[in-house]
Amino acid sequence: MKRTSPETPVLFTVFNRPACTRRVFEAIRRAAPRRLFIACDGPRPERPEEAPLVSQVRGIVAEVDWECEVATLFREENLGCRNAMSSAISWFFSEVEEGIILEDDCLPNPTFFRYCRELLERYRDDERVMNISGVNSLLRGAELGDSYYFSRYPHIWGWASWRRAWRNYSPDMPDYPDFVQSGALAGCFPDPVERKRWREILDKVYRGEPGFNTWDAQWSYAHFKNNALAVTPRNNLVENIGCTPDAMHTAGNPFAELPAVQAEFPLRHPQFPIRNTELDRQTFRHDYANPLWKRIRRRLVNMRRH
Template sequence: MNQNSSIPPSPLNTAVLFLVFNRLDTTKQVFRAIREAKPPRLYIASDGARETKEGESDKVNEVREYLISNIDWDCEVNTLFRDNNLGCKYAVSGAIDWFFKNEEMGIILEDDCLPSQSFFWFCEELLEKYRDEHRVSSISGSNPFKYADNINGEEESYFFSKYNRIWGWASWRRAWSHYDVHMRVWPEAKKRKSHYVFFESKAERESMENIYQQCYEGKIDTWDFQWSFTKSLMMSVTLVSKKNLIKNIGEGVDATHTHHLPKEISDSRLENVSFPLKHPKEIIIDYNKDLHTMKYRFDKFGILKYVKEIIKKVLKKIHLFNEMKKIMYSFSNGKI
């Protein structure tokens, strides 16, 4: 294999969990990428149709039949086809529980997250590299932001983030085993401020506490904020590709959550990472890149307040630095 090639270095050995529902169009696109990668074990999870949605049962069955009839490579197939609709919160979290009950580690794709081919091998290599590294809890191929391009001499293939990214990701049983969809420890964690280590700014803490509280009270039909909460308690980071290996193709009226994506994300290109991967020397959160992610996620929760706090911290550090210089100058000149 040539240096810096995007050609897969070997046959794929990692299992894939494919989460589907009622959208045949996007399912076909993502499945074609999975079929090209040829995972040796494929897990397909499908929530049941909603009784209140006329004709949805036919759509759900059409998706299931398409997938089963088009698996044409040597592959162990496992299915979790729900008879009743559980909703996003329980259908997805339950499917991931099922996946990691059977696999020590693996790749997770939803039916609207289109991967490039190198995404599969990117995950496979890093799942193995960080298998026993508890500071890393997930691997993400989603990076639509242009700020993370390799510039200023940065050569590493990925960086570390405090934020959760679930548009095409991978993880380990050892990390997911801490997950609790009901967030039972939230009241105690809130009292102890256990999550403050990841959310230093007051504005960000307030917004996340509001979201966590709503999840705890069952007011949000989702599973991913609970995963973010779990990761903050573990003080673990997400490994993020510097190339955008995932494109969200689910925008539209039929989408569960992504009815409208920001132009920066909807216009993002699908890329391939080069092999061999270049690894960072240390596991350190890249706060510069996280600032951009935070801006996208928390604008509506008070980004200006956050920026003001950052500025205050920087000015305080500059002040302390200048005071230290004065002290050192006085010491060197015998004034102390």
Template sequence: MFELTTPVAFIIFNRPDTTKEVFEKIREAKPKKLYLISDAPREGREDDVEKVNETRGYVESHIDWDCELHKNYAESNMGCKNRVYTGISWVLENEETTIILEDDVVPMPEFFRYCQEMLEHYKDNEKVMMVSGTNLLKNHKIDKQYTFSCFSSIWGWATWKRAWDKYDVDIKGWPEVHKNGTFKGVQSGLAYMFLKRNMDSVYNHVKDTWDIQWDYCRHINRGLGVVPRENMICNIGFDREDATHTSGSSDEDFSYGSINFPIDFNVEVKRDLDYDKAYIKKYYGMKKVMNFVKKKFGK
């Protein structure tokens, strides 16, 4: 019988309803170690106080298995960037690996075993920096059970301390990276345009986020992420007033796939260019460019 020995980091805040859905999957998996990361209520938001307390209380009161619990609750609101990156850093100061779930990404049960086996298999391969549970390119064929990409989602993922140690929340080296063209050797022109815009916004402290910096970290280190052939994550955070970075609706197909165990690890560790081209076409193609132009120039 599978036993989840990899520590699980659960990032929660003020959404008790979505938190309950995600936590139920964690509860079913029964991790031996659970790390809870929570931001504090925002100043002047009385509704936050009630929701944050309800969310924390629900999770703590429903841990009904033998579990080593660790809590990192902010005393004042830190914001998305600082809360998430300090939380993950805290976990990986104490652990070599972790599986990370936010409060709106619901994993299928097999996700946990998949992550644990990938973390063990690639623990000494510096090229592999993360394991993702999300694959939304349903029309792109992957022959093996998984592939390697530069574009790996943090909607349900796992990583190693050795990889996270390379993370820089302020991306201090971005001007030099942009100047010497490091990214251009990895991305297409359109993808680079959007990535540059994101990097500029983080470097200039315009965006309060942490995940763009993780993209930066992997790109400059030529790091790869494991992407499953079948999707294992459903993001329920769209089309909500309390969404942080998933505002509006989504036309993504979040249906679950399937995975068989044991995993066949006979996959060469190299970037899947066909997958990445398909990803760029979907997320950085001309349709995205036209939407960007309309938004920027109001036409």
């Protein structure tokens, strides 16, 4: 099996889950990137049991035993999900032009690395494309003749991108009020149900309401306002191992129990970079429209890790 190009940098974000960290670290070890960036938030002071777990996690990721340049961003204080993740990714892209991002619960199939490498190269100079996703929650691979399709939704449980794309990101979304007032949100979402749901989500993220201490909705917003495309694989390439029976708040999670399978090579590329509107409609209904799932997903991001 062809391995990832050693020149493809990897950012690995970790926190307080040694068992998950170990499994994902072993997957990275097998890929053996020559540049590995590791970011870890600090333990929460109100949770004294967390400091030993964070220390254990940092010990695991120190076990690099292949030829590799390692850079670390280990926080002493806890920044929380929004600031820890967004600043880690900004740090990563301040050092590299493009790369792969894995969180501690995102276990990739070995072919995920080659898939990312080839697509990072293919769309490097195409500013319409901002995200290479490893997740496909719909499991509709049999319906596609190509190896991937283009979506408006940048799934981030195992993904890759470029510095030139991340420059469009801000955790605070300072231009969001103007975006809404201009009618651009309505232009992005002609369907009133989708528009209402995303207005609700983005309003709460912008205001920083309790329970919305997240970073990823802002990445979706960056795609919406730039009419950008996210690559979504034909088959799911990343398993979320945080969605286990003993994990908190995982009931109803549409990403739970999705196996990671092999990407098939050579990749078959779509003829034109055009969004698949039908699969995006299905993605909205499956991943975003259900109010119960919306609450669960928020808890997963904010309570499980930070």
